[in-house]
Amino acid sequence: MKFAGVTVLGENGPKNKTCIYIRAHGLVNHNSYYSTITMSFVPNLASVTPNITVALGIVSLATAAIALLSYLRSFSKKQSKEVFPGPPGIPILGNLLQINPKDIILQLEQWAWEYGPIFKINMMGQEWLIVSDSNVINQQLKERPIRYSHSMKLISVFQELGMHGLLTAEGKFQNFLYINSIHFEVLAIAVRISLLTTHPRPFIHPITGSDWKQSRRWITPQFSPGRVARSKSLVIHHALILRDRLNEHAKKHQITYEKWFPKGEHVSSAVGKKHADRVFYNPKEISPVWSEFSDRTMAVIINYAFAHGKDDLVPPDIVNGIQKVLATINHRLVTPVPTWRFYSTASDRDANKAVKLLNKVIDDIFESIRKDKENGERKDEGHMNTLLESLLYEKIGKGDDVEDAELARSAEKASRLTLEQIKGNLIQVIIAGYDTTANTMNNILYAFACNPTVQARFHSEVDSILGDLAVSTSTSDLTEFFHQDPTVQFPYTYGVMRESMRLYPVVASQMFESNEDTVLDGHFMPKGTITMHLYRPASMRSCPTGDPFEFKPERWIECTDEEKKIMAQDAFGFVCPRICPGRHLATLQIMFYLILSVSRFNVQLMPSPPSATPARERRQFTSMIEGVNVRLVALSCRHLSLSLSRFIPVIPLPLQIGDSKNK
Ligand code: HEM
Incomplete structure (x- = not known):
């Protein structure tokens, strides 16, 4: 790689070159300065190293000069940030060493209670504002994607894996954001070191535009209540498989329990020991259940997205592959140095392979759908169209409910997505929907284990409403029974779900950058300011129903509609x-x-x-309570028919993706 030169270009760089925009704020008069380093790439890296060193030196000096200038001019504007309190840090590193990336949310929440709804931390010279004030959060979320966008780290991690869709769309796709080069990292570090000022981000963020809107208009109608209701039997089918799997775990848990705490005659007497051992606890022997939830949610989402009715085209290792991609995303999001840009580890290569495989599978299914259409093949009555089918061909909103029709009007205004855009969105939907749902289930199990009275009330609601159907293994009988919305039919169970999302949100925080100068809670915030939202303390501060720290599902039944709206607003991303x-x-x-x-x-x-090790909430892409070691005890005696049901196998539909027994 060779630097052709260092030029100051302003906001628009030449189209045929890879550009890094460096920006320094003129904080007094809201002006910004941009310098652009224009680089041309040649293949022989070894022969040009001296040039790079010289160029890095020049770049460092230039940016240091710009930083010094903006720092001197920023004094009066800095005052606005000074008003926010924050934990004391150390010179240069600020609060960096006080934060363990995996525990970052818990640490920030502790500080939020101590320092208030808006406080600041210093991350190696960058000031981050940490917000747990519902009004401010609402204001910022509503002003997306124009005024605020996701953090560059989230966007680049997805883009580097070749996945671009709704979740990471902010504007037109920016090629210059991603430069997969060791020199870029060295350059970034050099610039960062020379910018030891208060400037939040030396590298520019995406320009907002129509990219997100177009995807949003097409994707949202595919998940309207009317369309989701059509997938009832798919979800019920997988709920029955889940029951079967949990039953296997219950058996294992019983064996482990009896081994650890044997009754009288099983005690072993080691030679030379005065007393026989009576307890054989070994934490490694616990059989965790999280993977059962992740298998089921993955199966449902893959089917919903593209596989339903085409499962013969989906290789069994796809689930494994997607799990590897998610693990890679999780790892990259919390790793401060992007080592994958220097060399690829086996897991990096696996993740890349998995994304390629996913793309190929979607291509194959697309081809097959196209042929079906050409041949005029008719679907069975009641066939559930996948997201892929609908995005390719369907006219949205036909025959569905009012909300569907509303969304359809919006989609009609946007041009259809290209196959590339569809593929990016399908992959992102799977990534966004899979561990969020699985982690929520995991957290509910933990809440049940800690709150036996809540659990007893939940059992009693289900038994009283379902009766003998509670043990039915018939997907069609159950689908027929659930003609109503289950959140209305089972209000206490719905309260359990909402309460767990309120106390243990899986999307507990998000990070944003401001795209323009703005005013936050009466204080001027320059373009590029990083804000981190903390949803849990925000919802607890504004909890209108009392006892905000307690797990009380009944609050969702006893509250007014207005109170429910306030309590529910944060779990799925506020009303934004x-x-x-x-x-x-x-x-x-x-x-x-x-x-x-x-x-x-x-x-x-x-x-x-x-x-x-106590159970503890950990954050990667999403949060989850880790170390939840539960024991499931099958409730086999509550209904006469239950004993029968244990001998009736769940009749599998042809949708077995994600079935861990088939892996
Ligand atoms: C308990 C489960 C879930 C929770 C708690 C959850 C939470 C959230 C939150 C808080 C956001 C907003 C992010 C933002 O403000 O930028 C979001 C966005 C998103 N979610 Fe979910 N989600 C869940 C399940 C799902 C499922 C099942 C799917 C799809 C099958 C899905 C697809 C998406 C997508 C595509 C976005 C991006 C929307 C956009 O940026 O316009 N999520 N989710």
Whole structure:
């Protein structure tokens, strides 16, 4: 790589070159200065290293000069940020060493209670504003994607894996944002070091535009309540498989429990020991259940997205592949140095392969749908169109409910998505919808284990409404029964779901950058300011129903409509243009998994000694309570028919993707 020169170009760089925009604020008069380093690339890297060193030196000096200038001019504007309190840090590194990336949310929440709804932290010279004030959060979220956009890290991690869709769309796709080069990193570090000022981001963020709007207009109608309701039998089918799997875990948990705490005659007496051992606890022997939830949610979403009716074209290892992609995203989001740009590890290569495979599968299914259409092949009555089919061919809103029609009007205004855009969106929908739903289920199990009275009330609601159907294994009988919205039919169970999302939100925080100078809570915020939202303390501060720290599902039944609106606003992304489009599908899955699967078990915590690692919330792409060691006890005696149901196998539909037994 060779630097052709260093030029100051302003906002628009030459089209045929890769550009990095560097921006320094003129904080007094709102002016900004942009310098652009224009680089041309040649293949032989070894022969040009001296040029790079010289260029880096020049760049560092130039940026240091710009930084110094803007720093001197920024004094009066800095005053606005000074008004916010924050934890004291150390010179240069600020608060960096006080934060463990995996525990960042818990640490920031502690500070939020201590320093108030808006406080600041210093991350190596960058000031971040941490916000847990619902009004301010609402204001910022509503002003997206024009005034605020997702953090560059989130966007670049997805783009580098070749996945671009609704979640990361902010404007027209910016090629210059991503430069996969070791020299870029060295350059970034050099610039960062020379910019040891208060400037938040030396590298420019995307320009907002129509990219997100177009995807949003097409994707949102595909997840309207009317369309999601058509996937009822798909979700019920997987809820029954989940019940079966949890039953296997319950058996294992019983064996482990009996091994750890044997009755009298099983005690072993080691030679030379005065007393026989009576407890054989070993934390490695616990059989965790999270993967069962992730398998089911993955299966449902893949089917919903593209696989339903075309499962012969989906290789079994696709689930494994997607899980690897998600693990890679998680890893990259919390890794401060992007090592994958220097060399690829085996997991980096696996993730790339998995994205390629996903693209190929979608291509194959697209081809098959196209042929079906050409041959005029008719679908069975009641066939559920996948997201792929609908995005390619369907006229949205026909025969559906009012909300569908509303959304259809909006989609009609936008031009159809290209196949490339569809593929990006399908992959992102899977990534966005899979562990969010699975982690929520995991957190509910933890809440049940910690709150036996809540669990008892949940069991009683399910039993009293479902009766003998509670143990039915018939997808069609159950689909027929659930003709109503289950959140209305089972209000306490719905309260359990909402309460767990309020106390243990899986999207507990988000980070944004401002795209323009703005005013936040009466204080001037220059373009490029980083803001981090903390949703849990925000919702707790504004909780209108009392006892905000307690797990009380009944608050969702006893509250007024207005109170419910306030309490529900944060879980799926507030009432903002980017509110989660998959919320109805997520809710349907969680409700059916609880009613048809989890209700068949008593959830307890496995006994453990005081030295055991306590369950703790951890954040990667999404948050989850880790180390939840539950013991499932099958409730086999509540209904006469239950004993029968244990001998009736779940009759599998042809949709077995994600079935861990088939992996
Ligand atoms: C319990 C489950 C879920 C939770 C808690 C959740 C939460 C959220 C939140 C808070 C956002 C807003 C992010 C933002 O403000 O930028 C979001 C966005 C999104 N969610 Fe979900 N989600 C869940 C399930 C799903 C499912 C099942 C799907 C799809 C099948 C999905 C697809 C998406 C997509 C595509 C976006 C991006 C929307 C946009 O940027 O316009 N989510 N989700």
